[in-house]
Amino acid sequence: MATSYCAAIITMEGETQNLHRLYHDTQYGFPPNSDDELFGRLILEINQAGLSWTTILKKQDNFRKAYSNFSIKKVAAYKEKDVERLLGDAGIIRNRLKINAAIYNANAIMQLQKLHGSFKNWIGHHHPKTKEAWIKIFKQHFRFTGGEIVNEFLMSTGYLPGAHVESCEVFKKLAAQQ
Secondary structure (H helix, E strand, C coil), X not given: CCCCHHHHHXXXXXXXXXXHHHHHHHCCCCCCCCHHHHHHHHHHHHHHCCCCHHHHHHHHHHHHHHCHHHCHHHHHCCCHHHHXXXXXXXXCCCCHHHHHHHXXXXXXXXXXXXXXXXXXXXXXXXXXXXXXXXXXXXHHHCCCCCHHHHHHHHHXXXXXXXXXXXXXXXXXXXXXXX
C-alpha cells in the first residue's frame, strides 16, 4: 500500500471505515491460528486482485460460507459441480481463474502439510525471507500468487513487516505478543 493501512483508515467514512477498522484492529498483521484460517486469508487476497479491499471485506463472511469455512480438505475435494456453485454465488467474486486457484492451492497446501506437518510450519520453515524470495517460493507452489498478492498475504498474516506503523496501537499490541 502506498500509504500505511493505519493512516488510510482515518480518511475513510461510515460503514467502509468500520469494516476496515475491525479488520485492522483484529486481523491485519495477526498470525492466524490454523492452517484453514491461513488458507482463508490466501483466498481473500487472491480474490482481491483487481478489486478494492472494501469489496472483499464486505464479502468475507460469504467467502467463508461458500468455501466450506475455508476447510483445506473440503476445498481440495471440490469438483466441477462445486466450481459451478461458486460461479453462481453472487455473494463472492465469481471468477473461474480465482476459484480454480483456490482448489489447486488447497491441494498444494495438503501436500505441504504432508511434508511439513502444517501449512504454518511450511511458512515458518522459510521465514524470514525477502518479499522477492517469498514471491518466488509461492509461484513454485501456488496459482494466482503474484507479487502484490504474496506481499499482502504475508503482511496480513504477520510474516512480512509493514502491516502497521510504529505509532499505531495495533503495532504496539502485536509487538507485545512477540
